Amino acid sequence: ISANDSQRVREIAGDLHESDVGDLIETLEAEDRPKLVELLGKDFDFAALTEVDETVRVQLLEELPPETVAEGVRELESDDAVYILEDLDEAERAKILEQIPAPERIALTRSLDYPEDSAGRRMQTEFVAAPEFWTVGHTIDYVADAEELPDTFYEIFVVDPTYKLVGSVPLDRLLRARRSKHLSEILEDDPRTIAATEDQEDAARMFERYNLVSLAVVDEAERLVGVLTVDDIVDVIEEEADEDLRALGGVTGDEEISDPVFYTARSRIPWLLVNLLTAILSASVIGLFEATIEQMVALAVLMPIVASMGGNAGTQAMTVAVRALATQDIGGRNARRLIRRETLVGLANGVVLALVIACAAGFWFQNAQLGVIIGCAMVTNLVFAGLFGILIPLTLERLKADPAVASGVFLTTVTDTVGFFSFLGLATWWFGIGK
Amino acid sequence: ISANDSQRVREIAGDLHESDVGDLIETLEAEDRPKLVELLGKDFDFAALTEVDETVRVQLLEELPPETVAEGVRELESDDAVYILEDLDEAERAKILEQIPAPERIALTRSLDYPEDSAGRRMQTEFVAAPEFWTVGHTIDYVADAEELPDTFYEIFVVDPTYKLVGSVPLDRLLRARRSKHLSEILEDDPRTIAATEDQEDAARMFERYNLVSLAVVDEAERLVGVLTVDDIVDVIEEEADEDLRALGGVTGDEEISDPVFYTARSRIPWLLVNLLTAILSASVIGLFEATIEQMVALAVLMPIVASMGGNAGTQAMTVAVRALATQDIGGRNARRLIRRETLVGLANGVVLALVIACAAGFWFQNAQLGVIIGCAMVTNLVFAGLFGILIPLTLERLKADPAVASGVFLTTVTDTVGFFSFLGLATWWFGIGK
Incomplete structure (x- = not known):
């Protein structure tokens, strides 16, 4: 449709809600997007651009002539105008602002002068x-x-x-x-x-x-x-929850699903490298017990179980803590109660899991003592998991760091290290091997 | 303050916003809560109860006389009234409804007849x-x-x-x-x-x-x-994002930070047991290679690194997919593009990580061949991680299951299994050991 010029496009897209026009833009190929805007001309509502991903928006705005953008932006409420302009680079933004008459330009510049993600950036300067x-x-x-x-x-x-x-x-x-x-x-x-x-x-x-x-x-x-x-705040709330969730999943920055492969890979690799470092760290704990493992290979088979269960239980505690911190549900008084609660929950669930894995491991390797040892290691690791699952986010928050971003790495380092160390250490001591 | 009766309480709490009264209720000991409500009498706005945790609300309502509750509920907008009544058990709710005059009772009952979490439950029946x-x-x-x-x-x-x-x-x-x-x-x-x-x-x-x-x-x-x-919808959005986040963190159900230890432990254990099962499953893959490990213990030291990096990279892909599904940003057309993108991102980052870990492992164990093998295993696992990180949530969504809840277990099972298998398998074949 948008290959050959026509007023069919106007008929189809002219009456849509801005969100739907936004979706339409996103599904088009990159080179067709400016064409659509030009074909729609005066019928194109720039508010649609507040509904598309940042990458798409910036790219499209850079390809449109500054006069068109300036005219479109003038039609908008000030908050939408700022939203559209804020991600552009300085030069591009200046070119567009030049085309806007002084009073409006001054209002926009003032909003843009407030720090990113501040109330001043999001506000609408029109009010009664x-x-x-x-x-x-x-x-x-x-x-x-x-x-x-x-x-x-x-x-x-x-x-x-x-x-x-x-x-x-x-x-x-x-x-x-x-x-x-x-x-x-x-x-x-x-x-x-x-x-x-x-x-x-x-x-x-x-x-x-x-x-x-x-x-x-x-x-x-x-x-x-x-x-x-x-309506702007609904988007902020959604974004904020999204940020926490991504941070917990190890996706930092503002990756969007329309980003290309290279950009995505580059934005994700730092997190993976940090994790690689901590993984090597925990692996070096295993390295201390090489001699033990050589004498009892069953330990190598079972050790990831202890480590990963600690990771799972710790993540549960951490997730609850991170969200409670984000919604400001944790104060000084209930913090102590929460630490006690998580440690006890770790202990309780540690005992349950220990019983199951002790029986399973005992039968698997026909070795009851091995069962007892993995059980003890499991309880130890789950108590640590609960304790650190809450302590790490609380500490990061106190240090003014974002608990959602960094808690995960620290936590798995703790649970892996404690898991490997307690299990292999107990086995070495109990069976008197590895010397 | 609330130990001895007085009208000091009214003075202090009477003018607070309902959210602040809600906070006040939560910080009080359980037995002081009904006292507060009774001391405040007519000055107590039941809307405050929409701002407290479910556990606290239900407990408090059960201790108050049904007449007091009925009177308080009558003062509320219908949506707040429904919100307060919906979590009570049948008998308790019936007792309160009895005390409410017929027309209002019928309106409330009709709202309560709509399914849980439906628009009918959340709506306000007063409008112009x-x-x-x-x-x-x-x-x-x-x-x-x-x-x-x-x-x-x-x-x-x-x-x-x-x-x-x-x-x-x-x-x-x-x-x-x-x-x-x-x-x-x-x-x-x-x-x-x-x-x-x-x-x-x-x-x-x-x-x-x-x-x-x-x-x-x-x-x-x-x-x-x-x-x-x-204002009701803001809460829904927050809750929904919360649910996704908790589900990804392995916290299912509606755990709240004021829940007691036993309740919390019980609600978290099923998820841990499922994970234990899958952990044993991946461990059994290691079991296949016991003979190999016996001959080369370095493999036992390094194998968790391969597995955990796959888990981290897969979680990144999965997090993005789960959120995109929740906000309905994935359609049929970009699903295929996303699958390709995640696989390629996995490949790209796999190569980077492979180079780092190959050098590290090669130096550590003074064995260049071992470095090459862990590098190959790393690339393999990261490609699988990217692919399954997106495929699992997409498949669960298509099967009408909640991708946030179950994706994690499936994913770590895949990345652990592939990680252990590719690394140990490659080593067995290359060094010709373990027979």
């Missing part, structure tokens, strides 16, 4: 503000007639003459109040606000906690500068 | 509906005077005489329209709806995709029965 002394009737009439209003809004912010936030009036409350009342009588005082420089994740926490639909963003002087709306 | 022929002015006046309105609402639903949804009018649009216009002229036609029996996750996808603030819920006859609001 009114002074305290206005009546409900006056406000309703103002809203009905005003020209420059955001596309959607859920509350009216009430500000003092210096633009400091005094309160907010949700639209439903405005509608239900008498026209003669003053805004000061119906406003929700002490409204929740967030500083523009704060992290978007903190904003997300506030939305979740207080079931907000929009949240006022203020600058250092407590003046109202923008508003965060829940 | 108006017929098409009403004018904007009439609607505004109606809203201003009506008594029984939901606490908060963001749009007016326009319905036909049979209560079928015709469209919706967001409040900001209502405010901006002329009073003389008919709703039929300003409504958003073809509004998005969801069937009450559909899963809440599908609803969450719609909110994310179309940036909604509220979504109409309809019954089988397409009649409007309720509304989902974004």
Whole structure:
């Protein structure tokens, strides 16, 4: 369809929702994407670009003429415009900003000046503000007639003459109040606000906690500068959970499924190299017991079982801890309780697993003593797994590191090392071999 | 404070937001919780109970007299009421429902009749509906005077005489329209709806995709029965991401950090037993090569490295796949591309790791041939890891199983088995030992 020019494309794609247009763009081949945008011309809603992967977006924007992009971006709400511009490189972004008239350009630049992933980056600078002394009737009439209003809004912010936030009036409350009342009588005082420089994740926490639909963003002087709306926050929450999950899976950075092979491989290799190092470390523990293994090969067969079960149990404890930290469910007081709980859970499950593996190993190698030894090693490793499964994320959090990213490596190093050492060490001592 | 009765408690806790009251309840000892509720009396907002862990909620509700609960629940929006009642056992719930007057009871029962985690369970049955022929002015006046309105609402639903949804009018649009216009002229036609029996996750996808603030819920006859609001959906999204993350970490079920040791241990052990079984399975692969290991103990030292690197690389591929499946980013067409990509990424990173480990192992054991063999085994295992890291979740999804839950076990079984087999097998063949 998009090979030959036509207005068929407009007919098909013109009426779609921006998310659907975004999907359409992603399924097209890279070289067809700019064509689609040009064919759609004025009918192309640049908001669709907020719905595609970063790689696709950056590539497409670089191929379009800056004038087209500038015009498209002007049509957008400021938060979408910033979202589209923020990933471009400096030069490209400057070229597009040049084409935008001064007042809008200044607003965009100010948002772009806030740190990445801050509330100021995500906020929309269009909002409805009114002074305290206005009546409900006056406000309703103002809203009905005003020209420059955001596309959607859920509350009216009430500000003092210096633009400091005094309160907010949700639209439903405005509608239900008498026209003669003053805004000061119906406003929700002490409204929740967030500083523009704060992290978007903190904003997300506030939305979740207080079931907000929009949240006022203020600058250092407590003046109202923008508003965060829940639809942007939904994306933040999703992203954040995604980050934790990927980090636990050893996928750092912002890999997307449309990334090419080379890029993906390169972004994943550092993590693998770190793991290789720790794997060699734990293997060197086995190296200490070469003589023991030579005399009893069954140990080599069984040792990965002890190590891997420790890894599994530790990961369970760690997963719960990482999520609880991310959602700020762990405080000083229950931290100690959690450490005790995880250690005891490790002990309990260690005993169960020890019984099973002791019987299995005993029968397999016709050696009851070997069964007892693997059982003891299993209990030891699971207690360590539980303890470190919670201690490692807690410590990383205290050191201001992201517990989701690094916990896994440390944990498997501990469980592998303890697993190999306890099992091979016990066997060496008990059977008096390996000297 | 809550040991001796007083109205100090009211002063302190009376003005807090429901989330903060929820936190307060969680930090109290179990026996003090019902006391707090009783001390607060009418000042206790049962909405606080939607903010605490399930275990805490159920325990507290069972200790309170049914009349108190019934009265508290009546004050709530229907969705919060359902949320509080749904986890109670049948008998307890019936006792509370008995105390609620018929009309409200029937509405609650109807919501509770929808399947767990469905849109019908999460919806609020209070909403504002108006017929098409009403004018904007009439609607505004109606809203201003009506008594029984939901606490908060963001749009007016326009319905036909049979209560079928015709469209919706967001409040900001209502405010901006002329009073003389008919709703039929300003409504958003073809509004998005969801069937009450559909899963809440599908609803969450719609909110994310179309940036909604509220979504109409309809019954089988397409009649409007309720509304989902974004604050509930934020919780659903968070829960859903949480579930995936826990599932990948081997924590199934709905474990919460306030659960006691025994309960936690019991809920985690099944997963560990499954893993034990697969660990024994992969260990038995090592068992096939006992004679080889006896002749060359270095193999026992190195084999866990090959296996664990496969596990790490496979987990990376799997994590990306599981999340992409959860957010419905994988379709038929890019599935094949992804499979190719993951295999090639496995190959590329396999080669890099192979070079490193070949040198390391060669020097360590002063045996260049051993280095070549571990390198070859590493490449083989990483290709399998990439391939199965994506194939396993895709297959599970096609079999309608949850890819997040089971992928991990299958994957490590594959990478351990392939890792041990390729390394030990190659060594046996190359050095001609183990016969």
